[in-house]
Amino acid sequence: MAKSYEAIFENNKKWVEAKISDNPEYFHQLAKTQNPEYLYIGCSDSRVTAEDMMGAEPGEVFVHRNVANVINTLDMSSTAVIQYAVEHLKVKHIIVCGHYNCGGVKAAMTSQDLGLLNPWLRNIRDVYRLHQVELDAIEDEAKRYDRLVELNVQEQCINVIKMACVQERYILEEQPVVHGWVFDLRTGKIIDLEIDFEKILKDIQKIYNLTDSDWVMSRKK
Numbered sequence: 001m002a003k004s005y006e007a008i009f010e011n012n013k014k015w016v017e018a019k020i021s022d023n024p025e026y027f028h029q030l031a032k033t034q035n036p037e038y039l040y041i042g043c044s045d046s047r048v049t050a051e052d053m054m055g056a057e058p059g060e061v062f063v064h065r066n067v068a069n070v071i072n073t074l075d076m077s078s079t080a081v082i083q084y085a086v087e088h089l090k091v092k093h094i095i096v097c098g099h100y101n102c103g104g105v106k107a108a109m110t111s112q113d114l115g116l117l118n119p120w121l122r123n124i125r126d127v128y129r130l131h132q133v134e135l136d137a138i139e140d141e142a143k144r145y146d147r148l149v150e151l152n153v154q155e156q157c158i159n160v161i162k163m164a165c166v167q168e169r170y171i172l173e174e175q176p177v178v179h180g181w182v183f184d185l186r187t188g189k190i191i192d193l194e195i196d197f198e199k200i201l202k203d204i205q206k207i208y209n210l211t212d213s214d215w216v217m218s219r220k221k
C-alpha cells in the first residue's frame with residue numbers, strides 16, 4: 001500500500017513511541033554498538049524486506065542490497081561491506097538471498113541494450129553462460145527463470161567464498177559460513193538452497209586460494 005510522504009514521519013513517531021514504551025532505554029542501548037551475527041546480501045527489490053521477513057530486530061543483521069544480489073570484486077561497495085562484516089563485526093553467517101520474480105535476473109535473460117545496467121547484469125549473463133547446458137534444457141521459460149535465480153544465488157555465494165577475508169577467517173575460526181537463500185514472493189517463504197559451503201570452499205581453493213593456511217595459523221599464535 002502506497003503511503004504519503006508525510007505518513008512516513010508519522011509512522012516513525014509511532015515506532016519510536018512503541019519502542020520506548022517497551023523499553024525506555026531502547027535507543028540509548030541501540031546507539032552504543034552493533035553486534036550482528038548475520039550479513040545479509042539481497043536484492044534491492046522493494047518487496048524483499050531483509051529484516052522484516054527474517055523477523056529480525058535492529059542490530060541483528062548487517063545488510064547490503066543491490067540489483068539482483070550480485071557480488072563482484074570490482075564493486076567497491078559490496079566488497080567493503082563484506083570485508084567490514086567479516087573482519088570487524090565478525091559475523092557468523094553470510095547470507096546471499098535472491099528471489100523469484102527478480103526483475104534484474106529477468107532483464108539479463110532478454111536481448112536488449114539496458115544502458116548502465118549492461119555491465120552490472122553482465123554478471124548474471126555470465127551465470128547463464130556457466131550453466132547454459134542445464135538452463136537451455138529447461139523448456140518452460142518460467143521454470144528456466146526460477147532456476148537462473150537459484151543459480152545466480154549459488155554463483156554469488158561462490159564469489160563471496162572467493163574473497164581472501166572470508167577464507168582467512170574461516171581457517172582461523174570456522175566461520176563465517178556462507179548460505180544461499182531464495183525468497184519466494186508467491187508464498188512469502190525463505191528457501192534454503194543448502195549450498196555445501198565446505199565443499200565449495202575446498203573445490204575453489206584449487207584455483208582461488210588466497211590464503212596460506214600455515215601463515216594464517218602462525219599469525220594466530
Ligand code: CO
Nearest residue numbers: 043045102103
Ligand atoms: Co530482484
